């Protein structure tokens with residue numbers, strides 16, 4: 006019986022890395038199981054975890070990793086399983102955060118990397134490994150089509166964001182902590198909840214992934230917002246900019262007031278809701294990390 010399986014989404018990044026990933030996996034002694042449809046990496050992960058497989062790697066982008074982690078979690082096997090990150094997607098944002106530089110490096114890390122236990126994000130019972138974002142970025146993340154990604158690679162996200170920016174109006178939101186105290190109320194063009202991820206205006210892009218806290222940035226809507234000049238952009242990104250609010254919290258409750266539920270993106274997958282509870286599940290995901298990974302960046 007095999008104890009190492011790679012669950013591969015052959016459609017990630019338009020299939021660009023599929024052949025190479027299969028070859029590297031075979032050399033590294035991984036059995037490869039490919040998904041054939043949307044959502045199937047979740048089923049494959051659940052089944053592999055049910056078989057008691059010790060190492061389950063996700064081959065694809067953040068969306069694939071999300072499904073694999075959710076499948077293992079729903080099989081009740083997260084505590085016993087090592088999760089591998091094999092960056093065969095377009096953006097591979099999360100892989101970079103745990104120090105994984107590319108496909109070959111991913112298999113080296115699986116072989117010899119340090120194991121760390123990191124936090125997992127939860128949004129209304131759905132998991133996120135990297136981020137849960139609402140507002141402009143969520144719409145853009147969800148509207149970044151496979152076609153755009155095939156043509157533009159990682160630039161596709163920037164193009165999609167600029168397209169959405171012209172029409173996006175802001176979300177009226179009330180945010181409370183666990184005791185019910187008001188954390189922030191207003192109209193936001195962006196609600197960014199990161200697990201290991203920092204956002205605009207902060208030095209570096211990496212946040213502590215093992216502290217049991219979510220890293221939250223709220224971007225307040227301003228009328229006549231213009232990012233047309235370089236000066237405006239640099240003002241926008243300044244650490245002390247008055248339209249940015251930062252919160253570190255283990256759990257937050259969001260209520261959205263509007264005609265329709267607000268759209269959020271969990272590692273690129275859509276969730277529409279007007280009540281959202283986000284929380285950190287401390288150190289429940291074990292994975293091998295690259296040499297550059299620092300628990301406290």
Ligand SMILES: Nc1ncnc2c1ncn2[C@@H]1O[C@H](COP(=O)(O)OP(=O)(O)OP(=O)(O)O)[C@@H](O)[C@H]1O
Pocket residue numbers: 014015016017018019040041042043044045046065066067068069070072093094095096097098154273274
């Ligand atoms: N065989 C398949 N055919 C079509 N869609 C699939 C298949 N397997 C998985 N999916 C879907 O692909 C999505 C995940 O794509 P993923 O994020 O891994 O790749 P990507 O978009 O290229 O990369 P990134 O997230 O890094 O930009 C999920 O919605 C998943 O359900």
